Amino acid sequence: MASLSSFPIHKSITALDQEAIDILTIPTGDKPAAEVHVEFANYLTRTKNTICGRHPIGVLLGALAVIDENAPGGGMGRSVKMQWVKYDHSSECETLEDSSVSYASAYVLF
Numbered sequence: 001m002a003s004l005s006s007f008p009i010h011k012s013i014t015a016l017d018q019e020a021i022d023i024l025t026i027p028t029g030d031k032p033a034a035e036v037h038v039e040f041a042n043y044l045t046r047t048k049n050t051i052c053g054r055h056p057i058g059v060l061l062g063a064l065a066v067i068d069e070n071a072p073g074g075g076m077g078r079s080v081k082m083q084w085v086k087y088d089h090s091s092e093c094e095t096l097e098d099s100s101v102s103y104a105s106a107y108v109l110f
Contacts, residue, residue, distance in 0.1 A: 010092035010100065016049050017087065017102050024057065024106070026064070026082040032071055033064035033080050052101075060108070067110055081109040 023039045040061060044054055051057070067076040089102045 008092070008094055009096070009098070010089070010094070013089065013093060013100060013102065016047060017089075017104070019043065019047070020049065020051060021084050021087060021104060024061075024082060025084060026080055033061055033068040033082075034071055036082075037061035037065055064108065064110065078110045082106055 020040070020043055023043050024036060026033060026036055037058065040054075040057065043049070044051070064080045064082070065071055065075070067078045068080045069075055069077050070080070084104055084106045086105045087102070089100045091098065091100045093100045
């Protein structure tokens with residue numbers, strides 16, 4: 001098991017957040033939004049990551065699943081894309097007493 005000196009808390013936070021970002025990235029025509037919605041829900045259950053915007057993200061994914069051309073039956077026939085453009089955090093946690101808030105921004109095309 002890695003120690004805090006070899007794998008600091010802030011790197012663990014970044015790795016956890018990056019996993020969510022990777023799941024939530026929808027390249028055009030690559031994966032149905034409904035599948036991403038399920039993967040994101042599974043991620044939240046597995047990791048217990050407290051993503052502040054998890055409910056609005058879920059609503060967005062539900063809406064994208066309805067219009068997604070990759071949905072069963074072709075949805076509304078639109079190609080869906082979600083790309084992340086920026087990720088940062090308020091501080092680099094080094095101890096269990098430290099705190100940090102992560103920020104991410106994305107855009108959606110359909």
